[in-house]
Structures are given as structure tokens and as C-alpha cells.
Amino acid sequence: MSKPEKPQPEINIPQDVGERLIRGEVSLGKFLGLTHEQLMSIARSGHKMLEAGKAPLALEIFQGLVAAAPQDTVFLTQLGATYMTLERMDDAFDAYSQAILLNSANVDALVGRGEIHLRRGQVPEGLKDLSRAIEFDPGLKRRSTQRARGTLLALKKQAEQAKVASAAPKK
Secondary structure, eight states, X not given: OOOOOOOOOOOOXXXXXXXXXXXXXXXXXXXXTOOHHHHHHHHHHHHHXXXXXXXXXXXXXXXXXXXXXXXXXXXXXXXXXXXXXXXXXXXXXXXXXXXXXXXXXXXXXXXXXXXXXHHTTOHHHHHHHHHHHHHHOTTOOSHHHHHHHHHHXXXXXXXXXXXXXXXXXXX
């Protein structure tokens, strides 16, 4: 004998709210009644998971947060960082680029995208993103801009060594 099916609760969504959601006038997070503080709390949990090496779980969290608040560049940037951890560079690049489109001063997204450019051998583009990040955080208050500065200094040193090596007389 099979179990009787439980009746599913009926969800009554006012038609105007549903239409506003479909048109993109209301985010999924607002539609669900989630506050920015609640979303940020979820993001902190995702960040902890990412730091603990649980990138697949962090990915689910950040994908959900981006779905709930697609205009929030913090969530897009964290999604990009998660994709990078998972070596999904194209997805990371897209997430960072979307964050930069929404906020051109997002230093974490600029550094992330700049690092991907460098990995791809797109040095001028990478240098541009890393330099822009430092322009927005000249005091290097963020770990990402500290990393960007270190990368730029290392690249400068490599370029100087290459220049010296090429100028040295050949034996």
C-alpha cells in the first residue's frame, strides 16, 4: 500500500508582484522577503565555506545569492572567487566582469579579473585591471589590492631582469 500524497500548500502570489518579478523590477530576494542583512549573513556563511575548502557548497550559496540579488556586486564578486577556486576561469571572468559593469570601482572584482587576464597571457588587460584596483584603494586596505601590488611589483622586476639579460653581451 502506497503512502497517501501530502497536499502541497498553495502559494498565493499577487499577480502584480509576480509580473514585477518577471519584468525584473523586483529581485528574487525582495520577492521572497529577504532583507539585505539576511542576504549578507548568508554571504558570510558562504565565505566561511570557501575559506574552509568547501568550494562546491560555497558555489551553491553564491549562485543563490546572485539569483536573489543580481545587482549586488559583492555576491557577484564572491561567485567569481568561488569559480576561480574551482578553476572555472570563464565563469569567474564573467562574474567579475558583471560586477565591474555594475560598479567600476569594485577593487576585488578588478583584481580577480586582472589575475585571470594574466593567466590567459593577456598582460596589458591584466595590468590595467590591477592598476585600476590600486587607484581605487591607494592605501592598500584590502587584501586583494595588496595582492595586486605584489603581482605588479613582481612583473616589474621580471621585466627589468629580462631587459638586463637582453642587453648583456652574448658569449
